[in-house]
Amino acid sequence: MTETRLAAGTATSPRADKLDRMAYVVSGSISMLLDGQSVSAETGDSLYIPAGRPCTIAALHDALVLDARVPRAAV
Amino acid sequence: MQVDQNDPGNPPVSAGPIVRRRDTPQITVHSWMRDGTMQSAWPGQDKELPYDATEIKVRLIAFPCGSVREIWLDKGARTHPHGSYETVLFYQISGRRVQMVNEDSQQINPGDASFQPHGVEHSTHQLIGGLFVEFAMPAPKSDDPQGSWIFAKDAPLIEMIEELQGADVPRAFGASDVPGTAQRHTQRVYAFPG
8 A cells, every 4th residue: 555645736657557556535636647538536535547557646736645556366 | 356236335336437525425334242243234224223333434435446435433433343354454544543453452543554354353442533544355365364554653755756758657766866857756655465
């Protein structure tokens, strides 16, 4: 599980993970770019990022995001 | 993943990549212990609540790979020892509680995380009302499941500096070698067994 803190205007680099991921916005607001589609999310929203799909998360406001990688054996 | 849709703890699986809090109703569940077994009453279930039932407010979100659960407990609330059929990662957002896992217990503060494999007995006693989040995922049962904790104070924040190279390749640079266009953020990584 990873806790990521992003200042407004910054972003993570595009990254495809080998595992499925679930994310939760603890605070702030973000924009997630997944498969060329952008969705915005704010405090309390939950996200699903399928394995192998490049994803970028950008902070619209200072944000804290949790994400959990789901072990393949668990699916 | 097969999700038992008859279990009231499993809402319909989301087809999209996002589930918004404002679209997810908060429901109130009650739980209590009788004859060594934890009993629960979900909304709409016709059960008489005993005086010692604990009130738990939850939002349940299901994705194809697992579930996200937002759980609010008031000061003094307790859940009784129970095992889950999923492996669960907990992250404390606000409030303070004592988390018991098997025979061990720890005080959990905001930013702390804990890990409870499928089948491990756990319970909680809320010291200060607050919110925690669970990431739940199915997992094979271990013959000797052990829970564990990672405290925020023991997990340092790591500065990540990334610069796009070409199309999609991120690179991290040393502090003296950072272009102005690099993206910066910080991460705290909680690594659990498995």
